[in-house]
Amino acid sequence: SVMATKKSSFSLYDDDDLDDEPVAKKPKEVGKSESTESTATEEESPKEVEVVEFKYELFSVMGSRRGERDEMEDAHISIPSFVTHEPRIATRSSLYGILDGHGGSHASTFCASNLPTILTKLAVQHKSLDSLEKGMKKLMTDMYKSADNAFLKEARSHKPAWKDGTTATMMYLLNDVFYVANIGDSKAIVCRQKPDKNVIIELTEDHNPQKYEERERIEKAGGVVKNGRIDGVIEVSRSIGDGQFKTRGVTCVPSMRRFTLTEEDKFIIVACDGLWKSFTNEDAVQFVLNSLKKSEEKEEVMERGKRAQWELVADEIAAESVRRRCGDNVSVLIIVLDSV
Secondary structure, three states, rough: OOOHHHHHHHHHOOOEEEEOOHHOOOOOOOOOHHHHOOOOOOOOOOHHHOOOOOOOEEEEEEEEOOOOOOOOOOEEEEEEEOOOOOOOOOEEEEEEEEEEEOOOHHHHHHHHHHHHHHHHHHHHOOHHHHHHHOOOHHHHHHHHHHHHHHHHHHHHHOOOOOOOOOEEEEEEEEEOEEEEEOOOOOOEEEEEEOOEEEEEEEOOOOOOOOOHHHHHHHHHHHOEEOOEEEEEOOOOOOOOHOOOOOOOOOOOOEEEEEEEOOOEEEEEEEEEEEEEHHHHHHHHHHHHHHHHHHOOHHHHHHHHHHHHHHHHHHHHHHHHHHHHEEEEEEEEEEEEEOOO
């Protein structure tokens, strides 16, 4: 079947066991029924896309708080309608991201402005959804390499040269599949509500020099891991920027996950490490659920609708995480799946 081959084509991912949903749950494949008719004209092709129907809508909210830092070094990306192809190749296409800068905000703001454009340029080289999805690992890796090269070039052109770097967790949604590419330690988790319990699924992998394969790469390149930091300075072993550490084993190659949304998935939390130093995955999900319940008692919030309710939740978890460990800036993006 189409599905079986599609799934196996992703065995190149680090970890494909996330995609464990039964095939039957997926919406109909886009335009697959017509794929035998090669005579379809250009004008007709957009119609094929409308086959996909969703049982939920997505929206995102942002919460952020400044800790004791002088500067807010985080940035985020939220493009609910991220259209790369005309005519469209997917009914739904969105782009979300969190960028946690260190040593300044140059790298994170540069990435927030440039990653969507870079991704678009790479995506349009694929003429079909199938080709785009099969090429996703290379595409996301090329996106980060391209951003890294462009930023380092820009950084070197300044006197003195910029020394900033940033993590990046980018989530690219095509129909009901999220492609998640992360570098650094800005984690993303999904809350999936089963009838009897909440299941939490991690969509990212933290990159820090304490991890065996990360440390091995750093030491091979001549870097030293001191107090959990590379050369005693930076805490992440993969990033964009950080020019002086790129010769010490720091890389911008992402970890990749492919994740198919189901109707049981209620929300996704994407946040910089400041939040995850204050909350375990379970705590964060519980805090969000409790905060959501409390907001239902506030008439003025409920009158403004669901988004206002979630904005309050995002703001509260950011505030709580700074309260628990005042110091780091905290940014959190919550992607909400709202059943239709």
